[in-house]
Amino acid sequence: MTDVKPFVLHDSSPPSDRSVAVLLVASGTPKEPTLRVPGMLDPLGPTCLFDLALQCLDGVEEATERAVWADDTSLLERFEAQQHPGVRLLAAPPEQSLRRGVPDALLSTYVVVLDGRYPFLRPNTIDEAIRLLRLRADIEAIKSCVRVHGDLYDILGESLGNKQNTSLLSCPAFSFVPAEVLGVGRALKGPPFPFEIGSSEGFRVDTPFTSELAGALLSERRAATAR
Numbered sequence: 573m574t575d576v577k578p579f580v581l582h583d584s585s586p587p588s589d590r591s592v593a594v595l596l597v598a599s600g601t602p603k604e605p606t607l608r609v610p611g612m613l614d615p616l617g618p619t620c621l622f623d624l625a626l627q628c629l630d631g632v633e634e635a636t637e638r639a640v641w642a643d644d645t646s647l648l649e650r651f652e653a654q655q656h657p658g659v660r661l662l663a664a665p666p667e668q669s670l671r672r673g674v675p676d677a678l679l680s681t682y683v684v685v686l687d688g689r690y691p692f693l694r695p696n697t698i699d700e701a702i703r704l705l706r707l708r709a710d711i712e713a714i715k716s717c718v719r720v721h722g723d724l725y726d727i728l729g730e731s732l733g734n735k736q737n738t739s740l741l742s743c744p745a746f747s748f749v750p751a752e753v754l755g756v757g758r759a760l761k762g763p764p765f766p767f768e769i770g771s772s773e774g775f776r777v778d779t780p781f782t783s784e785l786a787g788a789l790l791s792e793r794r795a796a797t798a799r
Contacts, residue, residue, distance in 0.1 A: 596688055622647060625691075637679070640656075670751050712762060714765045719739070
């Protein structure tokens, strides 16, 4: 469960219809070849990032649709070799799959885009965010955030003036956007709602060091359950 649950807002009534598609977007190769970014299929303790992301997607219960899009043949083959009931593989990139009339079109009014590099993200956290979206009409979009403590500074070293000594910092574990924003390119009317997730869920594997840390923890957890 998350630490902040802002479900009650007295001046907001539930929206009439908000269907939600949860979409895992997986990339097999880093955008910058010079960066040592761990691959989605590289060993991560007893498993890999891609399998963990699929497990998270499988566990989401509040979604109207669940889908995967991957740009790498090895990821596609991995998905097709496994059983994922209710999860379909998109043949086109997400923005194209949101256009009505195209094959494999996503028909939901909202899309949750999952970043598959967060191995400790829990499906019940996504379910909680979906319930919040359906409850509060004033929320147009949602972005996952983690709580940080201490002063915040900009790139020039200037204090951002946080008087409460705690802040919510954006992390791209998931984002909720209206389907038309992705499909048509319409801009959001305002900033997304910051949805707080746990610090462990906000741990991103994008370097060899973070991969080693996550792999060691996953291996220890696997060993503990086997004892």
